[in-house]
Amino acid sequence: MSQFPSDSILVLADVTPLGELSSSVAAVIGEASTIGTPVLVVVAQPGLAERLSEAAGAAGAPHVLLYEQESTALTTPVLEALVDATERVNPGAVLISHSIEGKDVAGRFAARTGNALAVDVVAVGRDDEGVFAHHSVYGGSYEVDSAVTFGTPVITQRQGASERRAAPTRAEVHMLDVPVSTGPQTTIEAFEPAEATSSRPELRGASKVVAGGRGLGSAENFRLVEQLADALGAAVGASRAAVDAGYIGASHQVGQTGVSVSPQLYVAMGISGAIQHRAGMQTAKTIVAINKDADAPIFEVADFGVVGDVFTIVPQLISALEARDK
Numbered sequence: 001m002s003q004f005p006s007d008s009i010l011v012l013a014d015v016t017p018l019g020e021l022s023s024s025v026a027a028v029i030g031e032a033s034t035i036g037t038p039v040l041v042v043v044a045q046p047g048l049a050e051r052l053s054e055a056a057g058a059a060g061a062p063h064v065l066l067y068e069q070e071s072t073a074l075t076t077p078v079l080e081a082l083v084d085a086t087e088r089v090n091p092g093a094v095l096i097s098h099s100i101e102g103k104d105v106a107g108r109f110a111a112r113t114g115n116a117l118a119v120d121v122v123a124v125g126r127d128d129e130g131v132f133a134h135h136s137v138y139g140g141s142y143e144v145d146s147a148v149t150f151g152t153p154v155i156t157q158r159q160g161a162s163e164r165r166a167a168p169t170r171a172e173v174h175m176l177d178v179p180v181s182t183g184p185q186t187t188i189e190a191f192e193p194a195e196a197t198s199s200r201p202e203l204r205g206a207s208k209v210v211a212g213g214r215g216l217g218s219a220e221n222f223r224l225v226e227q228l229a230d231a232l233g234a235a236v237g238a239s240r241a242a243v244d245a246g247y248i249g250a251s252h253q254v255g256q257t258g259v260s261v262s263p264q265l266y267v268a269m270g271i272s273g274a275i276q277h278r279a280g281m282q283t284a285k286t287i288v289a290i291n292k293d294a295d296a297p298i299f300e301v302a303d304f305g306v307v308g309d310v311f312t313i314v315p316q317l318i319s320a321l322e323a324r325d326k
Helices: 025-032 049-058 076-089 100-113 223-232 240-244 310-325
Strands: 008-012 037-044 063-068 094-097 117-121 123-127 130-137 142-146 154-157 172-175 208-212 235-238 265-269 286-291 304-307
Touching: 008 025, 008 076, 025 037, 025 094, 025 123, 025 154, 037 049, 037 076, 049 063, 063 076, 076 100, 094 100, 100 117, 100 154, 117 130, 208 223, 223 235, 223 265, 223 310, 235 240, 286 310
Parallel strands: 008 037, 008 094, 037 063, 063 172, 094 154, 117 154, 208 235, 208 265, 265 286, 286 304
Antiparallel strands: 123 130, 130 142
8 A cells, every 4th residue: 555645746856966955846745735636756965864954844844755766867857756756655646847957857767657648837726537637728828628548647837837836845755766767868967057157037937037139229228127137026038030130148048939927027128929929928917018009919918008108117117116115
């Protein structure tokens, strides 16, 4: 008989190269807690068990399956641990963050186990027939649910899409003893952490985003986006047109060919709102658009729209925010 609850939901933890739980873990645990009991799978280098277990409990995971491994192989040890954990727990679903590594592991895991894969979901739920996934599709124009007809659903959750959090608890830790894979693997030969130079939150998963488009006119004018972002404590985003024009680097691009975000607040400055851009931000909880073109498509999805010159409106907004904080 399994030592795990019958309503267990397996959650794969994203672990950073520095050996810490990613900021996305709490959201995935929180979403899993709405449909069952989260069981967190953590793969990390030896010596990190106590610290990671405490972090997992603080994020709301009552059970942790920990696999300590010396391997420098990319994703393969994580995949093997997830397969072993599934056999031990027999979960009702497997939830994984829709991160770069998460997407890779999810696809390989679904293929290995013969289970169905639902990607980039914004929420999960449960009904009389089992677990289902909630999607925002066609650039956010429609919301649909999907469910599997057999096996265990494997679900990747869009980062920043969920506000749900599980109550902190004390995690019960179980060790995994996973056979080392002998197949071909990609390995890391060297790793050197880069120093973060920005105090702004990371775009992917940020709760607030201020984004600028081609309407800013130049890289120098794009600094207005950064100033409003700093005043709001937000991440900085951009449309593809702004990136192509060289106003800011490609890592800030929001849209179908960039980063998908689901923040609590999304401010679009000088962005026309082409469907490719809306596909990456339309699930934001509150959208504020500032554009001098009253017919810009961005106003079709905005909760609040301001028709006017960003160079007149935004400096006043920044001044008001700064005065409020004094």
